[in-house]
Amino acid sequence: MYSAYAQISENRFLEIYGLNFEEFSVGQVFHHRPGMTVSQQENAEEALDTFNAAMLHYDAHYAAQTEFKKPLMVSTLTLQKIFGMSWKTFARKDRITAFENISMTAPIFGGDTLYCSSQIIAVEETEDKTGHVTVKACCTNQEGVEVANLTYTLSIFKKGKHPVWGDLPNTCSNPWFLAYHQRENGSLQEETGIYFEGFGKGQIFEHSPDITLHSSSMLRHAVQSMQWHPLYRDHEFAREVYGRDRLPASELHVLSLVTAATTTTFGRVVANLGWTDTKLSRHFYADDRFKVQSEVLSKRESRSRPDQGILTVKTVAHDQTGAEALSYTRTLLVYRQGGGPYAAAGY
Template identity: 40%
Template sequence: MSLYAYVRVGKNRYRERFGLSFEDLHEGMRIRHRPGIDVSQQDNREDAVDLVNNAQLHFNSHYAAQTEWKKPLGVSTMTVQRLLGMISRSWYRRRAILGIDSIAMTHPVFGGNTLYAESTVTGLEAGADPEVGIVTLTIDGLNQDNVTVSKISARLEMYRRGQHPEDRPDEPPAEEERFRSHYVDAQGALVEQTGLAFEDMKEGETFVHWPGRTIAFEESRLHALRSLEINPRWHDAAYLKKHQAIAPAVFEPLVVGFVTALTTRTLGRVVANLGWTGIELPRPVKPGETIYAESTIGPVRASHSRPGQGIAKVETRAFVEGGDLVCRYQRALLVYRRGMGPYAAAGY
């Protein structure tokens, strides 16, 4: 079973890898997906309003107070979106969702809840297509009290081993214990893992973060406005049209934010960023470009004052699809040691 989160792409160089292949599956396999995600009433209201959902139970607190729920009820389709997104680490290698046979909403979801997802393989079919097999899943959504809030039955096409577009024979799985993507819990379920523990970080190793991220002008505009940025370059289309010598670009702090976010699938067991140094932005990122990032581990040492943690120096570089370097920086990270931190208590 390919339960490894990286492939080898060179000496001391690894690329993030996600998902199980069809051959890795068996009926009854259960996966606990991590991390969970909070749902706020703002999320709920925005989802309803953006979709022009006129059921005011979701966004009118005064109306909702007169109902049996006493407060706005979560939009069911928002819950379904979250659950299907949350399972994507293990089910990354799907070609398509063929259908959703049933969705049951079994318990209310409110702003302030935390959602978790679990999936169980209930059926496997070889199918006629040599690239994929067909898997039937039951997906359970649970809240922070372990109460089931939704149950979904869906059918997926899953790529067979070696058939996914990202599979290459010269990039074998990095089959090391520190790189496991899941562990088996006491009930026999696979639990997804996120990030390297301090002991897993070795100086000189480079981790290619995958996949990349395309940044649209509207995303940049929104983040600039939320930051109270007044320069019209970031949010005034008429200004850019008038001053055509000023090329549209992505808000620079957002570039740093996106690059940092890309690193968190490998650098996810961080207690805290202790600080950035040497941030370089060699050229602007253009709206619509896709950025890719990689990080090289520098010196690592135990923390003198925190026995359950260590300190790692890391350099991160980001490129756009054409290969141009668009961001580089160094960070000092405080990282949990293996078996330490909040993970067991939080159900990880």
């Protein structure tokens, strides 16, 4: 069974994603998790950002006069969500080479939740470093109604050829670290995170992929959090007052990114109970790149919640020079095996 980690040493594990070309076979079915709830706000933004003149997507009064009665989701936004939801299984792709068929089979509206599954229908060997895998994807809503299906072909790196994951094995023997669990019909469903029982003191998890700061997301984060200090948006102010030639990132934006980088491993968290000993060593700028890792310092069962446990974890982010840029200790409430909303939610 495929693991979500490569074991680097006895207690060190690297998050990895996707299957090599050789690991796909005709008939495999993958159920992707998590699902995604779409909103009318992002529907309107997608239409306007792409100059979509079909007012059905953003004019609710107009839409009320149609058979749909409310704005219809942009079809290409649905396609983007399908590929976003399925990226983990197909993470070792080089590119999409063709769309053989795209069908929108039922309407989608803001507030709907989408889920995706993929069936492998063809595997073609090539003499290149990649091979071709043809996939039939099915997208359903929260009621189990199919809303879209498509057939497309990917070129996927062969074993040892991926430029990042390369020869790293995805067969770590730890049974808590599986990338999938098998349904009764033999299909594979993606796992999200590790149960409390799977953690042990001294384990170190290298989170993947690395983080790169982008100027556009730095500004957007500052604006949307009402961090309107001119330091984050006015080059002249930053230069004249602070002597900086570049606009810095908000420290909270960097903390958010580093924390989010840990959520693949800590995906079964009930709640984040808080940070302590948070240290930031310098200013942060666009194009800074961070490698993030977390060490489990301690674990204990919850006295008041029998289906949950408490972890204490230290997370460190190193920048592109290898220097420690940010670190913190965090306390997490984590579901134990058999607990949580997973079965009821289709996870």
